[in-house]
C-alpha cells in the first residue's frame with residue numbers, strides 16, 4: 681500500500697468531480713483519517729503531501745499528534761465526550777462534531793484560542809446518528825453566539841449507510857441548502873463557509889454537491905486493523 685499512489689488516484693477523481701460540477705479543485709481539502717492506521721502510515725501520508733489529519737478518538741489523536749505535531753492541521757472528527765475535551769483542546773485545529781450545548785460549554789471553558797467548529801447535522805434522521813436535527817439548526821447556531829472561543833466554520837454530516845446513490849446525494853444536497861441558509865444570516869460567530877462531508881465510498885458525490893472538506897480513511901491510507 682502506497683499512500684502516494686492512492687493520493688494520485690484520488691486527486692484525479694477529485695479533479696473529475698470538480699469538472700463535472702463546475703467547481704475549483706482548490707476549494708476541496710482532503711483530511712486523511714488515520715484512525716485505522718499506525719503512526720508510520722500517518723507519517724507516510726504527511727510525506728506524500730497530506731496536511732490535514734483526522735482522528736475520532738482522543739487517545740489515537742494524541743499518539744499521532746505527539747509524533748507529528750503542529751506541522752499538520754489537526755481535525756477531531758468523531759463524537760467527542762465532554763470529559764475528553766481537555767485532552768485535545770490545546771492541540772486541535774478543527775472539531776467536526778459539535779452537536780450539543782454541553783459540549784460547546786466545555787470547549788469554551790477550556791479553550792485558550794478560537795476553536796474552529798463544524799456543527800454535526802443528522803440529515804438522514806437515523807436514530808443511531810449523532811447530530812443536530814435540520815429543523816433545530818438555526819436555533820442551535822444562535823445559541824452558540826455566547827461562546828466566544830467557538831467559531832462555527834461549517835456543517836458536517838455522515839451520509840446514511842446505503843448503496844442507494846440517490847439517498848446519499850439527497851443528504852448532501854440538503855447539507856448545502858442548510859449551509860446556504862445559514863450564510864444568508866451573516867452571523868459574525870458563524871461564517872459557515874465549509875461543508876465537511878464525503879468519505880471513501882461517497883466523496884465524489886459529496887464534491888459534486890458542494891463538499892469543501894472530504895474525510896478519507898480506507899481509500900487513502902488504508903486499514904491496518
Ligand SMILES: *Cc1c(COP(=O)(O)O)cnc(C)c1O
Pocket residue numbers: 713715736757758838879880881895896897898899
Ligand atoms: C472513519 C471515519 C471517516 C473515514 O472513513 P473511510 O470510509 O475509511 O474513508 C470519515 N469520517 C468519520 C467521522 C469517520 O469516523
